[in-house]
Amino acid sequence: MPVEDKHSQWMKKFKNKGKDSTARRRQRVEVSMELRKAKKDEQILKRRSISFSLVDESLSPEDKKEIIQLSLEEIVEAVNGSDRELQLQAVQDIRRMLSKQNDPPINQVIELGIIPRLVEFLGHDDDPFLQFEAAWALTNIASGTSDHTRAVVEAGAIPPFISLLSSPHMHISEQSVWALGNIAGDGPTYRDALINCSVIPPLLALVSPVTPVGFLRNITWTISNLCRNKNPYPPLDAVKKMLPVLLYLLENDDKDIISDSCWAFSYLTDSTNDRIQIVVDTGILPRLVELMGSPEMMIMTPALRAVGNIVTGTDEQTQAAIDAGVLAALPRLLRHPKQAIQKEAAWTLSNIAAGPSQQIQQLITCGLLPPLVELLDKGDFKAQKEAVWVVANLTTGGTVEQVVELVQSGVLKPLLNLLLVKDSKTLLIILDTITNLFKAAKKLGVTDRLCLLVEELGGLEKMEALLTHENNIVYEAALIIMEKYFCFEENPDLQHETSKDGEDDFSEYKKDFDF
Numbered sequence: 001m002p003v004e005d006k007h008s009q010w011m012k013k014f015k016n017k018g019k020d021s022t023a024r025r026r027q028r029v030e031v032s033m034e035l036r037k038a039k040k041d042e043q044i045l046k047r048r049s050i051s052f053s054l055v056d057e058s059l060s061p062e063d064k065k066e067i068i069q070l071s072l073e074e075i076v077e078a079v080n081g082s083d084r085e086l087q088l089q090a091v092q093d094i095r096r097m098l099s100k101q102n103d104p105p106i107n108q109v110i111e112l113g114i115i116p117r118l119v120e121f122l123g124h125d126d127d128p129f130l131q132f133e134a135a136w137a138l139t140n141i142a143s144g145t146s147d148h149t150r151a152v153v154e155a156g157a158i159p160p161f162i163s164l165l166s167s168p169h170m171h172i173s174e175q176s177v178w179a180l181g182n183i184a185g186d187g188p189t190y191r192d193a194l195i196n197c198s199v200i201p202p203l204l205a206l207v208s209p210v211t212p213v214g215f216l217r218n219i220t221w222t223i224s225n226l227c228r229n230k231n232p233y234p235p236l237d238a239v240k241k242m243l244p245v246l247l248y249l250l251e252n253d254d255k256d257i258i259s260d261s262c263w264a265f266s267y268l269t270d271s272t273n274d275r276i277q278i279v280v281d282t283g284i285l286p287r288l289v290e291l292m293g294s295p296e297m298m299i300m301t302p303a304l305r306a307v308g309n310i311v312t313g314t315d316e317q318t319q320a321a322i323d324a325g326v327l328a329a330l331p332r333l334l335r336h337p338k339q340a341i342q343k344e345a346a347w348t349l350s351n352i353a354a355g356p357s358q359q360i361q362q363l364i365t366c367g368l369l370p371p372l373v374e375l376l377d378k379g380d381f382k383a384q385k386e387a388v389w390v391v392a393n394l395t396t397g398g399t400v401e402q403v404v405e406l407v408q409s410g411v412l413k414p415l416l417n418l419l420l421v422k423d424s425k426t427l428l429i430i431l432d433t434i435t436n437l438f439k440a441a442k443k444l445g446v447t448d449r450l451c452l453l454v455e456e457l458g459g460l461e462k463m464e465a466l467l468t469h470e471n472n473i474v475y476e477a478a479l480i481i482m483e484k485y486f487c488f489e490e491n492p493d494l495q496h497e498t499s500k501d502g503e504d505d506f507s508e509y510k511k512d513f514d515f
Contacts, residue, residue, distance in 0.1 A: 045185035122160035181222030224264035262302035269309035308348035327366035346386030377414035395436035
């Protein structure tokens with residue numbers, strides 16, 4: 001089979017050619033989905049309360065010693081009875097059991113069959129102590145598995161919890177916020193069930209300058225869970241209601257509130273371009289970019305994630321992030337001591353590099369090539385894979401001058417060294433990038449010089465090793481490059497072609513293509 005035919009087949013199988021920046025960004029999103037699906041330590045989707053309640057704190061040490069826990073049989077009897085004092089004691093006992101630091105007996109409590117009765121107690125406005133203890137117990141049940149959360153929801157807890165958001169007793173209102181956050185954190189089904197029950201207006205009404213910080217943290221966390229999940233996305237009208245409050249919360253001084261607000265924005269931008277635009281239109285990008293520079297990992301991580309999501313959008317959305325200063329923030333993050341930050345920063349940069357040459361030039365002007373080469377050379381493999389995508393996208397959408405700058409930055413040596421990795425997809429991206437470099441060299445009439453440099457850096461030897469690779473596409477890709485660019489006696493004029501196919505004459509740039 002002729003070399004050109006092989007090359008065309010390979011192009012159809014893998015390469016980026018013929019794709020615009022939007023398509024290349026979409027591919028990056030698909031390849032890097034694990035970056036944004038990964039569970040994070042900074043924000044737990046469900047939370048269990050284990051501290052003493054106001055009821056316990058009101059007791060003296062002597063009184064606490066006098067508390068006698070009921071047996072399970074006595075608890076069931078008391079909960080289902082009519083004696084209010086015994087009911088309160090039984091619910092307190094349940095709450096204490098569920099507030100154990102380790103292995104709370106949630107299944108055992110559910111098997112008692114008392115959850116519907118606990119939900120009923122939520123409506124006892126005349127007994128705030130009982131109301132609060134029931135709310136706390138149900139909160140901790142809902143903090144468990146999906147089955148545990150379902151037991152609370154199917155007992156009819158959502159409407160009374162939403163009603164209690166407006167309770168005159170702040171501790172009851174806050175406990176309800178906590179419970180609803182656990183329910184929303186279970187997934188899109190219960191998230192939407194809450195939204196359909198009109199949870200958002202009374203929840204947002206709790207946000208004010210006089211709301212205590214601890215309470216505001218729980219509210220922000222619950223709002224972030226209402227923004228989470230994408231199958232399906234949250235209803236648009238709900239998103240539009242929450243955005244102004246999230247903007248307000250992002251200006252708070254408390255790091256937990258800022259963190260959860262950033263996570264909310266990261267969820268909302270992990271979306272389609274039209275939804276990304278709604279976020280961009282709020283004007284939040286400069287603040288998010290500012291927070292990318294936070295010394296607090298719990299703030300930096302979701303801020304970077306949110307901005308990274310935005311640059312997966314259109315060229316205009318990416319430009320908005322560039323205008324907000326994202327490129328100036330990325331060099332430090334590419335050199336961050338945490339490998340996860342390096343990887344996320346490189347992923348963000350790869351999507352910017354997928355844009356038009358004007359955006360690539362801004363990337364170069366902001367000094368991003370040196371840290372990119374460093375990461376490609378010495379980074380963790382996961383970060384190196386993202387760095388490879390930056391280089392691939394730059395060589396695909398960049399001008400010849402920009403590709404020259406990339407080569408002059410020293411990218412070739414670490415790129416060729418990565419031909420030793422086992423990951424087939426990464427190998428194909430690198431081979432694709434090498435082909436792009438040869439195309440630029442051909443336009444400058446310096447193919448022979450690039451061949452010599454690749455050989456001197458051990459690239460030819462590494463490509464020869466790929467001829468025994470178990471992946472046939474990798475084998476074919478390496479073979480095509482070797483046949484096309486390194487068999488000079490068979491193709492004597494190939495390395496000297498410049499403008500035979502009617503392309504622009506790039507000879508004026510020859511002096512700059514200094515290998």
